[in-house]
Amino acid sequence: MVENTETAGTALSNEPIQPLPPPPALDPRKLALGKQLFHDPRLSRDQKTACATCHNLKLGGADGKPRSLRPGGMATPVNTPSIFNAMLNFRLFWDGRAGSLAEHIQGPMEDTGTDWEVALQRLRQDASYVSAFSAAYSDGLTVAAVQDALVTFERSLVTPNGRFDRYLRGDQNAITAEEKEGYRLFKAYGCTACHQGVNAGGNMYQKVGVMGDYFDKRGDLTPADLGRFNVTGLERDRHMFRVPGLRNVALTAPYLHDGRIKTLEDAVKGMSKFMLGRPIEPREVKLIVQFLHTLNGEYDGQPL
Structure with missing residues (x-):
């Protein structure tokens, strides 16, 4: 039996699991752009698959499938982890091949078979994107800005206060x-x-x-x-x-x-x-x- 040292109203500071922190303070313009991009299928080769297709925020940040489907119907080699709280992991992907969210977002783009420049050209045809990126980023709508906006949104996906x-x-x-x-x-x-x-x-x-x-x-x-x-x-x-x-x-x-x-x-x-x-x-x-x-x-x- 583990000794119970809890006292009503006293925080349990020595537990192996500790409370989740709140999401970090983020630029609201970049956050909004990242959220829009996260749900935008134009980033994929078939223009039907968005980040949210596999990382459904209504399904715990995953998709409920043993393995997700890439454009064309081929299954991914592994189960899709939740995107919630991913920013708190020391490495990303099951095999740890990415060390940051910026590295992580390269993987799904490769899986969906889309080149960043191709995706950028699609986004530049949308006047609302061009305007919003010009307001949020000094260089406007660029690949680097798109990637930064996505990372900004993913950094917001913390689920505290359980x-x-x-x-x-x-x-x-x-x-x-x-x-x-x-x-x-x-x-x-x-x-x-x-x-x-x-x-x-x-x-x-x-x-x-x-x-x-x-x-x-x-x-x-x-x-x-x-x-x-x-x-x-x-x-x-x-x-x-x-x-x-x-x-x-x-x-x-x-x-x-x-x-x-x-x-x-x-x-x-x-x-x-x-x-x-x-x-x-x-x-x-x-x-x-x-x-x-x-x-x-x-x-x-x-x-x-």
Whole structure:
């Protein structure tokens, strides 16, 4: 049993998970442009696929599919992570190949088969874009400005003030007794070894299958299953992936890089088997899942 040192009204400053910060202060003109671009399909080759197609803000910042569809109908090699709170991750993409949001936005453009200059020419045919970019950027509508506007919007996609955040800040009534017990179990089983910090993860790499061979059990190995190895070529990075943050995790099924785990309950059971090497009894799985639901936050002042 983990010792309970909580006091009503006292913030829990020493917990492995800490409250999400509010979104940073951003230029409202650039933010508005970035939001418009994020939902604009003209950035893609087929002019039918927007950033929001795969990163649907009404679906937890993902798309609810095991793997997203590129223009032309070909599936992406991995499951689409949530774009919410991405700015808080230490690296981007499952294999960590991008170190910043500016690097990250290059990947989707490559996936959709669009050249930045081609997209720019399309946008320049829209007088409202030309006017808005001229007002927000000294050089007007350029590739660099488009990229900066997209990054500005993505930096705004932080989801603070969830029930668990309020609990950490001292509101003992923000989560139920069952949810508190689920959090205690989450810590007691060692889940916070990987899932900690403000994003409850996203700040380290870990091998999928520390205590069991997930890929042998699953079968059908693909190049994407090599994870970080595809970036570095180092044997130690085989099957290593960026640990996903668990913020809003109840909204982003299916799970893992391959999208093979359909429910949050199955994700907890799978992680206990392949990452912890020990079973978790069904009652405790349910309690941990109840806790994970408290990690849903707010966006634009509304609960997700």
